[in-house]
Amino acid sequence: MAKKHKKYFNKSLKNYFPVFLLPTLIAFVIAFIAPFIMGLGLSFTKFNAVTNAQFVGFDNYVKIFTDPNHDFLNALIFTVLFTVVSIVTVNIISFAFAMLLTRGIKGTNFFRSVFFLPNLIGGIVLGYIWQLLINGVLDIIVNSDITKSSAYGFWGLVILNNWQLIGYMMVIYIAGIQNIPGDLTEASAIDGASPAKSLFKITIPMVMPSITICMFLTLTNSFKMFDQNLALTGGAPGKSTQMLALDIYKTFYGRIGWAGVGQAKAVIFFIIVAIIAFIQLRATRSKEVEQ
Amino acid sequence: MIASAKKSTNVIIVIILAVLAVLFMIPMVLVLINSLKSKLFISSEPFALPTSQTFVGLENYINGLSSSGFFAAFGRSLFITVASVVLIVLCTAMTSWFITRIKNKITQVIYYAFVFSMIVPFQMVMFTMTYIVGELNLNNVIGIVFVYLGFGAGLSVFMLSGFVKSIPLEIEEAATIDGCNPLQCFFRVVFPILKPTAITVAILNAMWIWNDYLLPYLVLGTDNKTIPVAIQIAMQGAYGDTDMGGFMAMLVLAIIPIIVFYLICQKHIIKGVIAGAVKG
Known part of the structure; x- marks a missing residue:
């Protein structure tokens, strides 16, 4: 029936x-x-x-790598460097924030809200907010602005990315730390473990799944960045702070007769992102089995 | 003894956090302060507080914004975001229920196509999508809502389908025995159960569409600016001759709706963003 x-x-x-x-x-x-x-x-x-x-x-694909300017390769190197530095800085800082905010002190919710807010603001707006601030600082210190050196642009983008992502990752780490059973930390305190020891022997191993998620989130967010790059530096000076997404965009719309090459670059970009997503899937799956 | 040591470390932590919170707010406060200054003094002394000489009140908000068509952009952004989110939540909830309940090869392929679309970067499809959307005359404020349905479908169907699977079939069967047709069954029984996930999906899509720059720029062009497009055009289109006062006012007005939205439903937003992160 x-x-x-x-x-x-x-x-x-x-x-x-x-x-x-x-x-x-x-x-x-x-x-x-x-x-x-x-x-x-x-x-x-x-x-x-x-x-x-x-x-x-395969002409377009050949052209990408034989291009005398090496735009794509330069963008790839810049993107990878930016992504690696971002993964390290964002995760260390956001983890530290999460540790400070899981001690049951007053005002925890307020601080969490403040740190999380930048994540909700769009990339174009963020880029111009930071352009005002960074140019103001550079003007005072070295009488220059962000378009004058690729180092300024690189670290400007890293700071902006940290400002946007720290609160986001912090919230995920807080959830991970709060899931650690209380008797585990208590037992280690009774056994006389130092705070550093209980951090490395208990807290970090226990939040490993959160660390994996946050590392991959930072990775994909940084690797695919476009709006912030366009607004903060626009690739200047020259094309030296141009990341992959911006390079593809400029190849499509800025270089006559190169739209096919732009599309080929986009295909390579897609393949790299797909490989990262595949590795992420396997990494998070194998973690689930271990637990 | 130990308790007082703990108390004093807590005081130090609160001080550290307070300093960090101030550091986090500085960029936004800086823009707010500069939006009240005369445009001549913004680039030259961004860190100076407004003085009687540089303070212009709300002049930037009135002159700068009306000349750049910002109010129209604001209305457009609001319409596109609200309409797209309503359409996405409604359509993808129905689709998710359908492809989860009717399991066959075709619906499986459709499901995996949605999941696949989540990992494809926008640059891969931006040129051809702009072409197709133009050919179909969808390159207007109404048409773009439909385009957003297509782009929002991946994550939304993925999250909603995951939730539909956990709904016991018996409830829907009971509704059918009571004489509900599938539409009544969906709106009276299934959709109310889906509500928590639907809220998450709505928030994730709202944040993304409100802030999106490249898609509206490519599809609508500069005649139908949304807020991010208006901001980008004001800076890049003026070739160094930007009205910095009006520009600062624009940035402030772009952020205020986000802060208001955040204050109203902070809990849902943080929960939704985490859910989206863990699943995506």
Whole structure:
């Protein structure tokens, strides 16, 4: 009886697919599926507009790496450096913040709210807020501005990224630390473990899943950064602070006849991001098994 | 003895945290202060407090903003965000229920296509998407809402489907026996149960769409600016001749709605952002 009923239920629901499924599916095909497939195809063609594409095989991919300016490789190196520095700084600082905010002191909620707020502000707005501040400081100290040196741009982006991500990662670390059973830390205190020892032997191993999540979140957020890069430095001086996403954008829209190369760069960018996502999936899955 | 030592360390920690909190607020306070100064004194002395000579009250908010079309951009951003979020939550909740309850090869493929879309960076599809959207005449304030449904579908379907799986089938069967058709069953039974996840999905999409720059810039161009586009154009389009006063006022007005939204539903926002992070 139940089975028969289930069959009837499924069948009548199936007839409703134009209402339940179709609107989302059509939007999804228009915004994502069709552009994705077209994009893959166009990366093997030369075009100015989509309608005049000519097949050129792997020419665009070869061009990326033989380009005498080495735009893509420079952007890749800059992006990787920026990402590595961000992962280290964001995670150490946000973990320290989380440790300070899990001691049951007064005002914990207020501090947590303040530190989390920058995460909600959009990249363009963030970029210009920090441009005002950084240029003001640089003007006083060295009588310069952020577009004058790639080192200024690099550290400016790192500071901005930290400001945006620390609160976010901190909230995840707080949840992880609060999940540690209280008797575990108590027992170690009774056994006379020093605070440093209980940090490295208990707290850090116990929040390992949070650390994995936060490292990958910082990784993908930093690696794909676009808005903040565009607003804060725009790639200046020259193209020396241009990250991958911005380089792809400028290849598409700033260099006539290079749209195909831009699309090929985007495909490589996608493959790198997909590999990172795959590693992340395996890393978080294997952690789940261990527990 | 130990208790008092603990108390004094706590005092030190509160002081450290207070200093850090001030440091965190400085960038935003700086913009607020400068938005009250005459435009001539913003780039030259950004750290100076307004004096009787440099203070201009709300002049930047009135002159700078009306000339740059910021109020129209504000309305546009608000409309696009609200309409997109409503459409995304409604449509993806229905879709999630449908593809979870009707398990066959086609719905499985659709589900994995949604999940796959989450890892593809926007740069991969931006050029071709702009072309297709233009060809279909969706490159307007109404059309972009539909485009956002397509881009928001991945994460939303993924999160909602995960929740639908945990709803016992018996409830829906009972509703069907009582004579509900699938639409009634969805709106009277399933959707109310989905509400917590729907709120999370709504918040994640709202934050993203409100702050989005590249998609509206490519799809709507500079005639139909949203707030982030208006800000970028004001700075880059003026070739160094930006009205800094008006620009500071723009930044302040771009942040205020976010802070208000944050103060009203902080709990939901933090919970939602974490849920999105752990799953995405």
